[in-house]
Amino acid sequence: MRLTLYIWRQNNAYDKGRMEKHQVNDVLEDMSFLEMLDVLNEKLILEGKEPVAFDHDCREGICGACSLTINGIPHGHEKATTTCQLHMRKFKDGDSIYIEPFRAKAFPVIKDLIVDRTAFDRIMQAGGFISINTGNAPEANGLPVSKKNADLSMDAAACIGCGACVAACPNGAAMLFVSAKVSQFALLPQGQPERKKRVLAMVNQMEKEGFGACTNFYECEAACPKQISVRFIAMMNRDYLCSRVTEPVEV
Amino acid sequence: MTLDSKIPSGPLKDKWEKYKFEMKLVNAANKRKYKAIVVGTGLAGASAAASLAELGYVVEAFTYNDSPRRAHSIAAQGGINAAKNYPNDGDSIWRLFYDTIKGGDFRAREANVYRLAQVSNNIIDQCVAQGVPFAREYGGLLDNRSFGGAQVSRTFYARGQTGQQLLLGAYSALSRAIGKKQVTMHVRKEMLDLAIIDGKARGIVTRDLVNGKIESFWADAVILATGGYGNVFFLSTNAQACNVTASYRAYKKGALFANPCFTQIHPTCIPLSGEHQSKLTLMSESLRNDGRIWVPKNKGDKRRPNEIPEEDRDYYLERKYPSYGNLAPRDISSRSAKEVCDEGRGVSATGFGVYLDFADSIKRLGKKVIEERYGNLFEMYERIVGEDPYTTPMMIYPASHYAMGGLWVDYNLMSTIPGLHVLGEANFSDHGANRLGASALMQGLADGYFVIPYTIGDYFAKNKFDKVTTDHPEFKKVEAEVVEKTNKLLSIKGKKTPTMFHRELGKVMWEYCGMGRNEAGLKKALELVPKIREEFWQNLTITGEGNDLNISLEKAGRVADFLEFAEVLLWDALERDESCGAHFREEHQYPDGEAKRDDEHFAHVAAWEYTGVGKKPNRHTEPLVFENVQLAVRSYK
Ligand SMILES: Cc1cc2nc3c(=O)[nH]c(=O)nc-3n(C[C@H](O)[C@H](O)[C@H](O)COP(=O)(O)OP(=O)(O)OC[C@H]3O[C@@H](n4cnc5c(N)ncnc54)[C@H](O)[C@@H]3O)c2cc1C
Ligand code: FES
Numbered sequence: 072m073r074l075t076l077y078i079w080r081q082n083n084a085y086d087k088g089r090m091e092k093h094q095v096n097d098v099l100e101d102m103s104f105l106e107m108l109d110v111l112n113e114k115l116i117l118e119g120k121e122p123v124a125f126d127h128d129c130r131e132g133i134c135g136a137c138s139l140t141i142n143g144i145p146h147g148h149e150k151a152t153t154t155c156q157l158h159m160r161k162f163k164d165g166d167s168i169y170i171e172p173f174r175a176k177a178f179p180v181i182k183d184l185i186v187d188r189t190a191f192d193r194i195m196q197a198g199g200f201i202s203i204n205t206g207n208a209p210e211a212n213g214l215p216v217s218k219k220n221a222d223l224s225m226d227a228a229a230c231i232g233c234g235a236c237v238a239a240c241p242n243g244a245a246m247l248f249v250s251a252k253v254s255q256f257a258l259l260p261q262g263q264p265e266r267k268k269r270v271l272a273m274v275n276q277m278e279k280e281g282f283g284a285c286t287n288f289y290e291c292e293a294a295c296p297k298q299i300s301v302r303f304i305a306m307m308n309r310d311y312l313c314s315r316v317t318e319p320v321e322v
Numbered sequence: 323m324t325l326d327s328k329i330p331s332g333p334l335k336d337k338w339e340k341y342k343f344e345m346k347l348v349n350a351a352n353k354r355k356y357k358a359i360v361v362g363t364g365l366a367g368a369s370a371a372a373s374l375a376e377l378g379y380v381v382e383a384f385t386y387n388d389s390p391r392r393a394h395s396i397a398a399q400g401g402i403n404a405a406k407n408y409p410n411d412g413d414s415i416w417r418l419f420y421d422t423i424k425g426g427d428f429r430a431r432e433a434n435v436y437r438l439a440q441v442s443n444n445i446i447d448q449c450v451a452q453g454v455p456f457a458r459e460y461g462g463l464l465d466n467r468s469f470g471g472a473q474v475s476r477t478f479y480a481r482g483q484t485g486q487q488l489l490l491g492a493y494s495a496l497s498r499a500i501g502k503k504q505v506t507m508h509v510r511k512e513m514l515d516l517a518i519i520d521g522k523a524r525g526i527v528t529r530d531l532v533n534g535k536i537e538s539f540w541a542d543a544v545i546l547a548t549g550g551y552g553n554v555f556f557l558s559t560n561a562q563a564c565n566v567t568a569s570y571r572a573y574k575k576g577a578l579f580a581n582p583c584f585t586q587i588h589p590t591c592i593p594l595s596g597e598h599q600s601k602l603t604l605m606s607e608s609l610r611n612d613g614r615i616w617v618p619k620n621k622g623d624k625r626r627p628n629e630i631p632e633e634d635r636d637y638y639l640e641r642k643y644p645s646y647g648n649l650a651p652r653d654i655s656s657r658s659a660k661e662v663c664d665e666g667r668g669v670s671a672t673g674f675g676v677y678l679d680f681a682d683s684i685k686r687l688g689k690k691v692i693e694e695r696y697g698n699l700f701e702m703y704e705r706i707v708g709e710d711p712y713t714t715p716m717m718i719y720p721a722s723h724y725a726m727g728g729l730w731v732d733y734n735l736m737s738t739i740p741g742l743h744v745l746g747e748a749n750f751s752d753h754g755a756n757r758l759g760a761s762a763l764m765q766g767l768a769d770g771y772f773v774i775p776y777t778i779g780d781y782f783a784k785n786k787f788d789k790v791t792t793d794h795p796e797f798k799k800v801e802a803e804v805v806e807k808t809n810k811l812l813s814i815k816g817k818k819t820p821t822m823f824h825r826e827l828g829k830v831m832w833e834y835c836g837m838g839r840n841e842a843g844l845k846k847a848l849e850l851v852p853k854i855r856e857e858f859w860q861n862l863t864i865t866g867e868g869n870d871l872n873i874s875l876e877k878a879g880r881v882a883d884f885l886e887f888a889e890v891l892l893w894d895a896l897e898r899d900e901s902c903g904a905h906f907r908e909e910h911q912y913p914d915g916e917a918k919r920d921d922e923h924f925a926h927v928a929a930w931e932y933t934g935v936g937k938k939p940n941r942h943t944e945p946l947v948f949e950n951v952q953l954a955v956r957s958y959k
Contacts, residue, residue, distance in 0.1 A: 130562060197501060
């Protein structure tokens with residue numbers, strides 16, 4: 072098939088950026104979206120032009136690196152699918168496709184389609200862990216966990232940290248990401264001792280990073296390639312309020 | 323050169339305890355005077371960096387990814403082994419040890435493997451305490467499944483995302499240490515060389531992938547946890563960026579490269595669909611628990627799979643290996659698939675595919691159970707191939723997956739360069755000639771959480787370290803070399819992209835050094851690879867600048883190292899004139915096609931020493947001594 076691509080090009084964080092038009096022919100149905108861009112990039116290099124920079128690594132939908140906004144939707148229109156897992160059979164011959172980076176205040180563009188998502192890492196550093204040193208652990212089966220809670224915890228833990236939730240949110244909020252981590256631990260007995268401290272620290276850091284507030288648009292859940300549920304946001308809000316009341320705030 | 327493995331004396335079961343008692347300790351208050359660089363923050367690197375920081379060492383960690391959470395380890399699906407024996411089915415540390423040695427076709431060190439089995443249980447405890455949501459039974463206790471090469475159920479899993487959950491566990495420990503300023507984390511920084519001062523590894527030179535800056539970092543010890551080199555075959559199950567550069571640079575600086583020809587081909591990947599393909603997607607081996615592998619009995623049977631009746635199907639693994647059946651080890655399963663396809667009985671558009679069929683299991687257990695076990699894998703398959711595996715059998719074919727070979731290390735996980743330690747897939751130590759499923763995650767975490775925290779202390783305590791800074795002339799020299807190489811790559815201005823060269827290399831490697839190898843083919847490849855390399859340095863083209871984010875420059879540097887490294891791999895495959903595990907030399911097989919080892923001449927580790935680009939490296943050997951297991955013909959019948 073033949074496609075017309077409109078791709079965001081931006082030299083660096085300070086550059087204003089612009090859309091650039093490219094024509095690609097010989098696109099096959101079996102190609103993934105990124106393989107289609109590979110083909111374009113090979114062509115660009117051979118023409119002496121700079122290839123389009125985009126983040127990617129596993130190409131299996133698990134590392135969370137790929138991060139394209141395709142026709143206005145983070146990861147494109149296919150439900151529960153990362154950009155790297157989106158295949159060209161979902162497009163039609165003659166289609167025009169608009170390709171932009173994940174846009175959010177807290178995710179500045181580094182180059183072309185690559186954005187800086189280290190804000191997520193800093194939220195994790197603020198509290199996204201259970202404080203246990205190597206070697207301290209008790210026997211694994213010493214603490215049973217109901218299957219229901221373990222499964223729910225796993226549902227939350229499935230988050231790949233791609234940031235589609237932020238890019239999809241009109242406010243640029245990171246609530247789905249943060250609540251997934253908070254809930255994963257809140258659902259396990261191991262997570263209890265630091266439960267309150269954790270939610271306060273992570274939410275506090277989230278605010279510092281310039282993510283917006285949640286006003287219940289639920290665009291995040293719709294864009295999430297792992298279908299993380301907004302129920303976790305409700306869960307976190309409960310935890311947060313309760314902790315605000317009972318825990319002294321450390322900032 | 324004699325390779326001293328430094329294995330502690332005494333009975334196998336007591337070696338690690340003895341080591342821990344006899345090693346020198348660094349006083350708690352002095353730990354902050356030592357700095358370690360950890361390159362790579364996958365399972366091995368993240369667990370090491372966090373654990374060393376917790377002990378009080380100063381740690382600087384590096385990854386080329388934008389976050390430690392994106393390391394290739396994230397993609398592991400199936401599970402992690404441990405000898406907990408929760409199912410009460412006869413497992414033990416000894417059995418895990420024995421299965422690993424046997425699975426590796428008796429080409430690994432007994433002492434290392436035994437230690438691995440010993441600490442396996444601590445790993446599960448550690449991960450559970452970190453909040454890793456492993457699968458559980460209704461009673462709330464941990465669930466196990468079985469995996470290839472074992473007759474017991476010892477594999478712990480978190481749906482089809484075990485690697486993700488374990489890496490996120492290690493990443494959370496690392497994040498905690500970063501937050502406490504115990505670890506300085508450098509992301510989007512690629513190590514391009516190693517600095518050796520007074521005979522010791524004392525630092526690295528990196529390129530910042532955002533602004534192209536070349537920088538040096540010093541330390542008292544350097545740890546490489548940079549993963550495997552499966553991408554030497556171009557198409558593999560590895561992440562796109564996985565490469566050999568860090569290991570290869572260390573090799574060029576004097577570290578020996580052990581058993582590079584031991585590369586694993588995974589039996590269950592989605593078959594190739596065309597030239598544009600950038601990677602081959604793994605379908606977890608755990609699928610073989612419930613899926614049955616077959617091809618049509620007759621050549622050229624073009625019927626749809628569901629139209630082929632039982633009597634016209636050949637469940638070849640069950641037929642050839644009745645006791646292990648579909649769970650035969652990876653090398654055996656892969657070769658059997660190649661065999662039936664070479665006979666013309668393969669399926670899929672290219673004829674290079676076999677069926678993995680869940681119909682019987684769905685009948686027996688119900689769709690819901692299968693969905694619970696493999697739901698996300700089935701979805702992934704459907705997304706890529708466009709067919710529903712609940713109703714139509716999957717098609718699979720082997721692909722390059724894992725590197726058992728790696729930098730040579732002793733019992734301390736230290737390479738032949740003092741102070742340079744190597745962990746995880748990047749070292750060669752535990753899997754011999756073939757790795758069993760669910761054992762890489764175990765090894766990466768064993769190295770990082772439970773081995774290096776001890777052995778590095780012993781190294782620090784036993785050595786004197788002169789103060790060095792990055793102003794040292796050696797750093798300046800290495801930086802200049804790195805800059806020169808980068809400029810050279812940028813200046814060729816030829817007509818072929820880095821990917822074109824990589825693909826060409828991969829085709830040669832897969833053709834002549836893939837699932838089956840023979841003398842003539844390997845010699846042929848040894849002629850072809852240098853030619854590709856020569857052309858690369860004359861006809862490469864990349865665009866953009868060195869002082870900018872430049873994806874084609876990154877790729878070119880990695881391909882340049884693969885092009886040199888491939889030759890070492892080929893030499894190793896040629897000189898190891900036996901078949902063992904994944905290394906199948908067609909000249910050496912039993913009449914039924916089984917690999918024929920030559921213990922008299924090859925019961926050793928081959929470790930290669932760099933002698934110059936395009937020159938045959940020197941081959942050194944470390945004899946493997948088996949005091950506790952008997953070398954037997956590996957049988958899975
Ligand atoms: C699809 C797939 C499924 C798998 N499933 C399983 C399974 O079920 N069970 C199992 O046991 N094993 C499995 N494996 C194998 C296992 O995942 C890997 O062997 C293991 O995760 C490797 O971990 P590692 O820490 O050694 O390296 P990696 O996870 O590869 O990490 C390497 C790190 O080094 C960094 N790095 C590399 N070079 C440089 C450089 N020059 N400069 C800076 N940083 C660098 C990278 O950024 C990364 O952080 C699977 C592998 C694949 C591909
Ligand atoms: S490249 Fe890893 S999720 Fe898309």
